[in-house]
Amino acid sequence: MLPEVRRKRVRAIVALLSVLTVIAMVAFMTLGAKGSWSFILSFRGAKLAALVLVAFSIAVSTVLFQTIMENRIVTPSIMGFDALYVLLQTVLVFAIGAGRLSAMDPFLLFLIEAGMLMLFSNLLYRWILAGAARSPHLLMLVGIVFGILFRSLSSFLQRILDPSEFLILQDRMFASFNAVDTSLLGIAGVVVAIVTVIILRMLPVFDVVALGRNHATALGVDHNRTIMFTLALISVLIAVSTALVGPVTFFGLLVANLAYLILPTSRHAVVLPVATLIAVVTLVGGQVILERVFAFDTALSIIIEFVGGLVFILLVVRGAAR
Amino acid sequence: MIAVEKITKTYGSSVVVDGVSITLPKGGVTSIIGPNGAGKSTLLSMVGRFLSADSGTITVGGLDVTKTPSDELAKRLAVLRQDxxxxxxxxxxxxxxxxxxxxxxxxxxxxxxxxxxxxxxxxxxxxxxxxxxxxxxxxxxxxxxxxxxxxxxTEYVLLDEPLNNLDIKHAVEIMRLVQQAARRLNKTMVVVLHDINMASTFSDVIVAMKNGQIVASGSPAEIIQPDLLSQIYETEIKVVPVGSRLVAIY
Amino acid sequence: MKSTLPALLLAGFILLVLAVASLFVGVSDVSLSSLMSGDAKSLQVLLVSRAPRTAALILAGSSMAIAGMIMQMLARNRFVEPSTIGTVESASLGILAITVLAPGAPVIAKMITASVFAMAGTAIFLRILKFVPLRSVLLVPLVGIMLSGIIGAITTFFAYRLDLLQSLGAWMTGDFSVVLKGRYELLWIAGALGIAAYIAADRFTVAGLGQHFTTNLGLNYRRVMLLGLTIVSLVTASVVVTVGSVPFLGLIIPNVVAMMVGDNMRRSLPWVAILGAGFVLVCDIFGRLIIRPYEMPIGAVMGVIGAFFFLYLLLRRTSRAA
Structure with missing residues (x-):
């Protein structure tokens, strides 16, 4: 149980963030609206729903990933998960053909892709973890280079697919912040709901896993199985966010570390919701400020990349100096 | 001849070398001994122009190390750091x-x-x-x-703890070599050492440092004394003559 | 060490064969017989396109490999090269700046601006390294990759705002199909800098031994660093301006050469130059053949090969340490 002072502080943080979330959402829906309300509400509503799902997926997957890695600098995106998802998408296009693929049921396609990501990320990261777990720097570097490899392979295959219209293909086939794929909202919502239920039931287990392999085993948690299962959950969440808005490298790093910074506890029952709220506020609020106030329509992902990179260097260098 | 005059070096508020003045003779082997943090390596680094002193002057063979062009100095003075x-x-x-x-x-x-x-x-x-x-x-x-x-x-060679990582056989070999270089090639060898008995055995002059200052300098017979060593290392040290040598026991 | 001269001559001969092959591979047919029969069009293609392209490949390949080697000496780290520490990104930022501020500027002005930016970016990297303990070998490339991400984000932001994303893509992905007579000559500067690097080879090797060694041997460490920085920046800028970035080349070649003949640059630099040129020739010829009649830009080919090689370097190291 948390002492009273800390509990108060947590409650204040959650309340403040909830208010900010509501403000951001209302602003997103209403600011600068012109024309028919029913169109605006459904159009913006879909986009808002996508952003919230993305915020949730990234925040939760990052915190869980950092828990099982026992390292607060790595994130699934830094380790190349979303680049792997894009690569799998590309390989599918390559194998089946763009024409036949767009005729396929998008739900089915998403499930296939998410399933493949689960499979490959499990194989790949089990292998990496076996070799590199001893050195966190090696782990990060290997992950980052895998990310570079996946991106290079994707762009290589995309160029083979359509050498002359490579950029157009890229825009049409793959989601990005400028081209949110709202057709997947339904399935994404369902998947996220299922994952949430599972995570809620596992919350105490995550707290134990965060103590490290030895302690967790001593407390009777099957460490290996939990890690593999959590990796699968993370893969699903990454599949959701990447399918909706494409890869976002540093967002998870920012929100997770912000949550650790302001919270007086590392219990997952608190960290996960707070990180999610921070993510929603940043994503939706940031979008509102950039889009409506500065008219910088799609610069948000670029700014996240910039700030995230700075934070990463800071964290890494500070960690090394210690 | 290496002449060090009123050299001081501070890092922030801690004085690492504190107004050191000493003249090391030309030729022969000079050992610098002292506990960790005595300022031995810092002093050596300043003589080797890797570090600049806050105040004071250092000349090697009559050349001021801060004013002589680095490539000129490199023909007169060689320095090997640890690590x-x-x-x-x-x-x-x-x-x-x-x-x-x-x-x-x-x-x-x-x-x-x-x-x-x-x-x-x-x-x-x-x-x-x-x-x-x-x-x-x-x-x-x-x-x-x-x-x-x-x-x-070069006429002058400075070695900062050259015996690190060496087993006894190779440590002794290196020290013999240092001695030979001084005797046969008439070089001036300055060596920072941790092992008092190596210093005792192979040096012509020993300089003892503590807390950024020079506590004593002289021939091995003058420096390898129980009272002096016990005071420098803050540990009781006995000295036993073995043949022509003095051996410190701690 | 046995003399490597015979092997070097053999490598040089293979390079010559590759260069000749490069003259005859491409969309329009140029063959020995068409040239002998006095076909004007063939001769035209050879002189205006193929020969300049081959020259550009050799110049860019050798000079970028040399730049990578110098960079590894300056950073005293095996895992860095201009495209992984921000030099290339800074150069593109420079080209972007001059394209916007002085659109009509001659290409040499572009190159000089790009090299000033490249130098600043690389200097920032070396500055950050002062805070990184020398022995945390893996931290250095990590910081470098993140720094390039940050500079890349700044560049992307402005390119996006100014609607120059497509040009940015061209600078970031090396492509030799744009090389024509009259449009690649800047690369001769890079070639000349490669020769300058050979003249100063000993200085760079000494700098690779560290500041104290350099000072002990009577060299001015800062001046050597500045010389190296200048060569790396000028080479990178000229290559990025004319054909775009050739990623990882400066990582792959010096590492392979170090395994073969060591790092004494007096001996290894000719190897680096020849292997760099040869490797780029092979990759470019491959790019011309794989999706005929289209071309795969060399940047895309190198991205894949380079990332694989980087992983190999990293994981080989662990298996040896284990």
Whole structure:
């Protein structure tokens, strides 16, 4: 149980963030609206729903990933998960053909892709973890280079697919912040709901896993199985966010570390919701400020990349100096 | 002759070398001893112009180390620091050859070649000359670094804890070599040492430092004294004569 | 060490064969017989396109490999090269700046601006390295990759705002199909700098041994660093301005050469130059053949090969340490 002072502080943080979330959402829906309300509400509503799902997926997957890695600098995106998802998408296009693929049921396609990501990320990261777990720097570097490899392979295959219209293909086939794929909202919502239920039931287990392999085993948690299962959950969440808005490298790093910074506890029952709220506020609020106030329509992902990179260097260098 | 005059070096609020003045004679082996944090390496670094002093002057063979052009000084003075961690992949011969750089600026002559071969032979590395440093043991690597400094062929040679990572056999070999270089080649060797008995055995002059200051300097017979050593190292140390030598026991 | 001269001559001969092959591979047919029969069009293609392209490949390949080697000496780290520490990104930022501020500027002005930016970016990297303990070998490339991400984000932001994303893509992905007579000559500067690097080879090797070694041998460490920085920046800028970035080349070649003949640059630099040129020729010829009649830009090919090689370097290291 948390002492009273800390509990108060947590409650204040959650309340403040909830208010900010509501403000951001209302602003997103209403600011600068012109024309028919029913169109605006459904159009913006879909986009808002996508952003919230993305915020949730990234925040939760990052915190869980950092828990099982026992390292607060790595994130699934830094380790190349979303680049792997894009690569799998590309390989599918390559194998089946763009024409036949767009005729396929998008739900089915998403499930296939998410399933493949689960499979490959499990194989790949089990292998990496076996070799590199001893050195966190090696782990990060290997992950980052895998990310570079996946991106290079994707762009290589995309160029083979359509050498002359490579950029157009890229825009049409793959989601990005400028081209949110709202057709997947339904399935994404369902998947996220299922994952949430599972995570809620596992919350105490995550707290134990965060103590490290030895302690967790001593407390009777099957460490290996939990890690593999959590990796699968993370893969699903990454599949959701990447399918909706494409890869976002540093967002998870920012929100997770912000949550650790302001919270007086590392219990997952608190960290996960707070990180999610921070993510929603940043994503939706940031979008509102950039889009409506500065008219910088799609610069948000670029700014996240910039700030995230700075934070990463800071964290890494500070960690090394210690 | 190395003349150090009122040298002070501070890092923030801590004084590492505190107004040190000392004259080291030309020729012979001078050892600098003292506990960790005494300022030995810092002093050596300032003599070797790696660090600039806050105040005071240092001359080596009459040349002011801060004012003499670095490449001129490199022909008179060679310095080897401890902790020689290399990221580059070089052969023993490559490394030793760089000792000739101050003289030939990269255009190696037959004369340079001779110096390189001599230095390699002197440290018993002839069989390893074409091996890469990362394939050698710690002791062999250390000898290669010493060979480079010898190959630089300077009147003055400063070595900062050259016996680190060496087993007794190789440590003794290095110290014999230092002694030979002083006797036969008439060089001035200054060595920072941790091992008092090595200093006692191989030095002509011993300088003892503590807390950034020079506590005592003189011949081994003068310095290897129980009271003095016990005070410097804050540990009870006895001195026993063995043959012609004095051996410290702690 | 046995003399490597015979092997070097053999490598040079293979390079010559590749260069000749490069003259005859491409969309329009140029063959010995068509040239002998006095076909004007063939001769035209050879002189205006193929020969300049081949020259550009050799110049860019050798000079970028040399730049990578110098960079590894300056950073005293095996895992860096201009495209992984921000030099290339800074150069593109420079080209972007001059394209916007002085659109009509001659290409040499572009190159000089790009090199000033490249130098600043690389200097920032070296500055950050002062805070990184020398022995945390893996931290250096990590910081470098993140720094390039940050500079890349700044560049992307402005390119996006100014509607120059497509040009940015061209600078970031090396492509030799744009090389024509009259449009690649800047690369001769890069070639000349490669020769300058050979003249100063000993200085760079000494700098690779560290500041104290350099000072002990009577060299001015700062001046050597500045010389190296200048060469790396000018080479990178000229290559990025004319054909775009050739990623990872400066990582792959110096590492392979170090395994073969070590790091004494007096001996290894000719190897680096020849292997760099040869490797780029092979990759470019491959790019011309794989999706005929289209071309795969060399940047895309190198991205894949380079990332694989980087992983190999990293994981080989662990298996040896284990």
């Amino acid at each position: 020689n961690h290399l990221a580059v992949r070089l052969t023993v011969r490559d490394l030793v050859s760089f000792g000739r750089y101050p003289h030939s600026k990269g255009r190696y002559t037959v004369e340079d070649e001779r110096h390189v071969n001599e230095a390699i032979a002197m440290l018993g590395l002839s069989g390893l000359a074409d091996r890469f440093l990362d394939e050698l043991s710690g002791g062999q690597r250390q000898r290669a670094f010493v060979a480079m400094v010898i190959c630089q062929d």
